[in-house]
Amino acid sequence: MSTSKGFTAGFRTLDTEVADRELPVKGELPGWLQGSLLRNGPARFEAGSGTGGRAFRHWFDGQAMLHRFSFGDGHVSYSNRYVDTPSSRTAREAGRIEYPEFATDPCRSLFGRFFSVFARRDVVNTNVNVTRFGDRFVAMTETPLPVEFDPETLATAGVVDYEDALKGHLTTAHPHQDPATGDLVNFMTHFSRRSEYRVYRQPSPGTRRELIARHPVARPGYMHSFAITGRYVVLAEFPLTVNPMSLLLSGRPFIENYRWEPAQGTRFIVFDRREGTVRGVYETAACFAFHHINAWEDEEDRGHLILDLCAYDDASVIDALYLDRLRAGRGVPVSYPTRYRIGLRSGRVGTERLADETMDLPRIDYTRCNGRPYRYAYGVSARGGRDDDFINQLVKVDVMTGGTRTWCEEDCYPGEPVFVPAPDATAEDEGVLLSVVLDAAAQSSSLLVLDAGTLDVLARAQAPHIVPLGFHGLFTGRP
Numbered sequence: 001m002s003t004s005k006g007f008t009a010g011f012r013t014l015d016t017e018v019a020d021r022e023l024p025v026k027g028e029l030p031g032w033l034q035g036s037l038l039r040n041g042p043a044r045f046e047a048g049s050g051t052g053g054r055a056f057r058h059w060f061d062g063q064a065m066l067h068r069f070s071f072g073d074g075h076v077s078y079s080n081r082y083v084d085t086p087s088s089r090t091a092r093e094a095g096r097i098e099y100p101e102f103a104t105d106p107c108r109s110l111f112g113r114f115f116s117v118f119a120r121r122d123v124v125n126t127n128v129n130v131t132r133f134g135d136r137f138v139a140m141t142e143t144p145l146p147v148e149f150d151p152e153t154l155a156t157a158g159v160v161d162y163e164d165a166l167k168g169h170l171t172t173a174h175p176h177q178d179p180a181t182g183d184l185v186n187f188m189t190h191f192s193r194r195s196e197y198r199v200y201r202q203p204s205p206g207t208r209r210e211l212i213a214r215h216p217v218a219r220p221g222y223m224h225s226f227a228i229t230g231r232y233v234v235l236a237e238f239p240l241t242v243n244p245m246s247l248l249l250s251g252r253p254f255i256e257n258y259r260w261e262p263a264q265g266t267r268f269i270v271f272d273r274r275e276g277t278v279r280g281v282y283e284t285a286a287c288f289a290f291h292h293i294n295a296w297e298d299e300e301d302r303g304h305l306i307l308d309l310c311a312y313d314d315a316s317v318i319d320a321l322y323l324d325r326l327r328a329g330r331g332v333p334v335s336y337p338t339r340y341r342i343g344l345r346s347g348r349v350g351t352e353r354l355a356d357e358t359m360d361l362p363r364i365d366y367t368r369c370n371g372r373p374y375r376y377a378y379g380v381s382a383r384g385g386r387d388d389d390f391i392n393q394l395v396k397v398d399v400m401t402g403g404t405r406t407w408c409e410e411d412c413y414p415g416e417p418v419f420v421p422a423p424d425a426t427a428e429d430e431g432v433l434l435s436v437v438l439d440a441a442a443q444s445s446s447l448l449v450l451d452a453g454t455l456d457v458l459a460r461a462q463a464p465h466i467v468p469l470g471f472h473g474l475f476t477g478r479p
Contacts, residue, residue, distance in 0.1 A: 005328075005329030006411050006413075006438075006440020006441065007326075007329075007389070007390035007392075007413045007438065007440060007469070008326065008327050008328075008329055009438060009440055009443060009466055010390075010413060010438045010466070010467075010468055010469030011045060011059065011062075011323060011326050011327055011468065011469065012045070012466065012468065013043065013044050013045050013046055013468075014043045014044070014065065014080075014465065014466070014467070014468050016080075016464075016465050017080055017081050017082065018078065018079060018080060018464055019079045019081075019153070020070075020077050020078075020079055021077060021078045021079070021464055022075060022076070022077050022078075023069075023076045023077065023078050023447070023461040023462055023463065023464070024461070024462045025074070025075070025076055025459055025460070025461045025462075026459060026460050026462075027449070027457065027458055027459030027460060028074070028458060028459055029071060029074050029076070029449060029458065029459045030422070030432060030449075030458065031074070032422060032423050033071045033420065033432065033449075034071055034072050034477060034478045035070070035071060035420075035475060035476050035477035035478050036068050036069065036070040036071070036151065036475070036476055037068070037069040037070075037071075037418060037434050037447070037473060037474075037475050038066065038067070038068050038130045038137070038151060038473050038474055038475075038476065039066070039067040039068075039069075039130070039415075039436060039467075039470055039472075039473035040064060040065075040066055040067075040126070040127060040128060040129055040130045040139055040470060040471060040472060040473060041062070041064070041065065041067075041127060041128075041415075041468060041469065041470015041471045041472075042059060042060070042061070042062020042063060042064065042065070042127045042468060042470065042471075043062060043063060043064070043065035043080075043082065043468045043470075044056075044062055044063035044065070044082070044088070044091060044092060045061075045062045045063075045323060046091075047090075047091040047092075047094075047095045047096050047097050048091075048092075048095030053091075053095050054096075054097055055323065056097065056101060056104045056323065057101075057103045057104045057253070057322055057323060057324075058101070058102055058103035058104065058255075058321060058322050058323060059321045059322075059323060059326060059469075060101070060102040060103065060127070060255075060321065061101035061102050061103055061104045061125075061323075062127060062468070063082065063083075063087065063088045063091055063092070063125060063127065064082065064083040064085070064088065064125055064126050064127030064139060064141075065080055065081065065082050065083065065127075065468070065470075066080065066081055066082075066083060066130070066139065066149060066154045067079070067080045067436070067467060067470070067473075068080070068151070068154060069434070069436075069447050069461065072478070076447065076461035078447075078461070078463055078464065079153075079154055080154070080467075081153075081154035081155065083125075083126055083127070083139050083147055083149065083156055084155075084156035085124040085125060085126070085147065085156070086098075086099065086124065087099040087101075087124060087125045088125065099124075099125070100253065100254065101125060101253070101254075102142075102253070102254055102255050103253045103254070103255050103256065103322065104253055105251075105252065105253040105254075124141075124143070124145050124147060124159060125141060126138075126139035126140050126141045126145070126146065126147045126173075127139075127141055127471070128140055128141045128142065128173035128471050128472060129141075129173035129174060129471065129472040129473075130472065130473050130474050131146075131175060131184075131474065132474075132476075133146070133148075133160065133184070133202070133204075133205060133206075133207060134204055134205020134206070135205060136148050136160070136205075137149055137150075137151045137476075138160055140173035140175075141173050142170055142171060142172060142173055142224070143169070143170065143171065144162075144168055144169075144170075144171045144188055145159055145160075146159070146160045147159055147160070148160050151476065160207055161207070162207050162208065162209055163206065163207050163208040164208050164209045164210075166188070166198070166200060166209045166210075166211060167188075167190060168188025168189060168190045168198055169188070169189060169190060169191045170188065170189040170191070170220075171186055171187065171188045171189070172186060172187065172223065172224060172225050172226060173224075173472070174186075174224070174225040174226070174291075174292075174472075175202070176226075176227075176228040176370065176371075177366075177370060178201065178228070179228070179229075179230050179370055179371035179372060180230060181203075181204075182204050183201045183202060183203045183204050184201065184202040184204065185199070185200070185201050185202070185212075185228055185233060185273070186199075186200060186202070186226075187199045187200065187226060187233065187235060188200070189217075189220045189223075191220065191244040191247065192244065193244075194216055195216070195217050195218070195219075195220050195244055196214045196215060196216050196217065197214065197215045197217060197220070197235060197269065198211060198213075198214045199211075199212045199213045199214070199233050199271050199273075200212055201273075212233070212271065212273055212276055213233075213271045213272070213273070213276045213277060213278065215235075215269055215271070215278050217237075219241040219242060219243055220241060220242060220244065221237040221238055221239070221240055221241045221242075222238070222240045222241070222242070222255070222258050222315075223235060223236065223237065223238070224289075224290040224291065225289075225290065225291050225292050226292060227292040227294070227295035227307050227309070228295065228370070228371050229295050229296050229297050229305065229371045230296070230297060230371050230372070231272060231273060231274055231297060232270050232271060232272060232273065232279065232295075232297070232305060233270075233271040233273055234268055234269070234270050234271075234295055234305065234307055234342075235268070235269040235271070236266060236267075236268055236289065236292070236307070236309065237266065237267040237268075237269055238266050238286070238287065238288045238289065238315065239260060239261045239262055239263075239264035239265060239266065239286050240258050240259070240260050240261075240288060240315045240318075241258060241259060241261060241264070242257050242258045242259070243257070255318060258315075260314060260315050262286035262314065263286075264286070265283050265284060265285055265286050266283070266284050266285065266286055266287050267281050267282065267283050268281070268282045268283075268284070268307065268340065268342055268349065269281050270282065270305065270342065270344065279344060280344060280347070282342050282343070282344075282347060282348075282349050283349065284340065284349040284351060285351070286314070287311045287312065287313065287314075287338075288311070288312045288313075288314055288315040288317070289309040289310050289311050289312060289335065290310065290317075290335075290360065291309065291310050291360060291361065291362055292307070292308070292309045292310075292362075293308040293309055293310065293337060293359075293362040293364065293377050293399075294308050294364055294369060294370065294371070294372075294374055294377070295307040295308065295371065296371055296372050296373050296374075298341075299373070303343060303344050303345040303346070304341055304342065304343055304344065305341075305342045305344055306339060306340075306341055306342075306373075307339070307340045307341075307342060308337060308338065308339050308340075308354065308377070308399065309337075309338060309340070310335040310336070310337060310338070310359050310360045310362055310379070311335055311336055311337075311338035312333055312334075312335045313333070314333075316333055317332060317333045317335070320332045320333055326390075331386070331387045331388035331389050331390070332382075332387060332389075332390055332391070333387050334358040334382050334385055334386075334387050335358060335359065335360050336353050336354075336355070336357075336358055336359065337353070337354040337355050337357075337359045337362070337377060337379075337397050337399070338351065338352070338353055338354060339351070339352045339353075339354050339399070354397060354399050354402060355395075355397045355398075355399075355402050355403075355404050356385075356402070356404070357381050357385070357395045357397065357404045357406065358381045358382045358385050358395075359377070359379040359380070359381055359395055359397060360379055360380055360381075360391070361379050361380045361391075361415070361416035361417075361471070361472070362377050362378065362379040363377070363378045363379065363416065363417055363418060363419050363433075364376065364377050364378070364419065365419055365421055365428050365429070365431070366419075367421070368421070368428060369428065374399065374428065375398060375399060375400050375428050375429075376396060376397070376398060376399070376428055376429045376452075377396070377397045377399055378394065378395070378396050378397075378417045378419055378433055378452070379394070379395055379397075379416075379417065380393070380394060380395070380414055380415065380416060380417070381393045381394065381395035381406065383406075383408055390413055390469075391413060391414070392408060392412065392413055392414075393406050393407060393408035393414070394406065394407040394408070394414050394417050394433065394435060394450070394455065396429070396452070396455055405454070405455045406455065407448075407450060407455045407457070409439075410441070411439065411440040411441040412437050412438065412439050412440070413437065413438040413440065413469065414435045414436070414437045414438075414448065415435050415436040415437070415438075415469060415470060416435065416470075416471065416472055416473065417433040417434065417435045417450070418433065418434045418435070418473055418474065418475050419431055419432075419433055419452055420432050420433075420434060420475045427453070429452045429453045430452070430453065431452045432449050432450060432451060432452055432458065433448075433449070433450040433451075433452050433455070434447060434448070434449060434475065435447070435448045435450070436448075436463075436467050436470070438466065438467070438469060443466065444462065444463065444465075444466060445463040445465070445466050445467040446460045446461060446462050446463055447460065447461040447463065448460055449461075
């Protein structure tokens with residue numbers, strides 16, 4: 001049990017929405033920091049107003065809210081707004097849970113469950129990430145239903161209709177940009193009697209997807225993200241797998257149909273994007289991860305591919321994130337930045353822990369280093385590697401030396417650190433980190449601005465309310 005249960009405040013429903021509220025700032029913002037940090041995450045954990053309605057069961061089930069912190073001339077303004085979807089409206093206005101979520105099921109009939117799993121309209125709680133389709137901003141989740149929104153007002157514009165017939169039931173909210181072309185690349189899992197992983201590209205700035213390659217699979221694995229290099233796409237298929245028929249017949253919520261089978265091990269499925277083929281499937285010991293850090297092809301030995309991810313021993317972290325456990329102050333398992341060296345010709349996979357500090361929600365200088373060799377990664381961490389608390393520090397890892405820097409303050413729980421490079425930066429870590437931090441003692445949240453090189457505090461902007469603990473976001477500069 002945690003000795004301090006202050007992080008539980010980050011799992012309270014937020015009813016308040018504000019627009020362009022100027023925030024008090026302590027410290028000094030860099031003059032070059034102009035633009036907006038857009039964040040996404042769950043903010044409604046019960047149906048109806050307050051906390052009296054039926055509760056969603058899991059952190060990943062909370063209804064999506066967008067947050068925007070805008071910077072200009074040393075000032076910071078803040079807005080927040082719920083993503084307007086059928087799921088959110090029903091929970092908020094009607095006080096009912098009618099749409100299935102990651103770990104919450106409204107107990108439909110078999111006929112209704114078929115459509116709730118495999119139809120478009122029912123699964124649009126886009127609470128995971130924010131990305132861009134050219135000039136269009138979208139909120140995303142793990143179903144292929146991005147929801148467009150206005151980055152200035154945060155108003156929902158509606159579900160994006162793709163201009164193609166490519167089908168799939170599960171995707172990631174972490175598409176990658178092709179390091180050479182800038183096209184988006186992602187994959188989908190298609191459930192059927194003969195299920196498949198389907199890797200595709202989405203040429204910028206359109207919404208037409210093109211199939212790159214496919215790979216059949218009997219029992220698909222749960223994969224929250226993936227990796228990309230200049231030539232390859234790599235799926236890390238952990239031994240958390242599902243019989244697709246269970247999704248229809250078991251009567252259990254989506255994720256509870258998956259089973260942990262450690263004897264299966266982890267499989268890295270490497271797709272060759274140039275050839276449209278599977279380069280190979282490479283096996284290693286069982287592990288689990290939500291997030292990849294980076295990947296690239298070894299320039300000195302083209303027969304090897306390097307893949308870094310935040311590795312857990314197993315998938316028990318999913319169970320740890322049920323809301324009743326989090327609200328009781330129970331701790332969460334930890335993951336470590338881990339390197340896998342995949343021998344494309346030899347078939348061997350080597351493993352190396354990159355640092356002694358834990359890490360998840362990783363970020364890098366994406367524009368400079370995505371799919372290429374890099375030196376620095378930033379993320380959230382647990383002090384001392386303890387698993388009896390929640391993420392309570394920020395960490396910077398030098399993946400070449402294993403050296404680390406950390407930022408932490410008592411009773412503070414930071415979110416994903418978004419790296420913003422300084423204009424004309426020459427060093428990879430020349431810029432700032434932006435993180436929304438819950439101060440449990442003060443019962444408040446603030447936006448923290450750190451020097452990415454030193455992790456020294458440059459400034460803080462005080463939010464008007466507690467910002468529920470969320471997931472991912474992006475920084476967009478002013479046009």
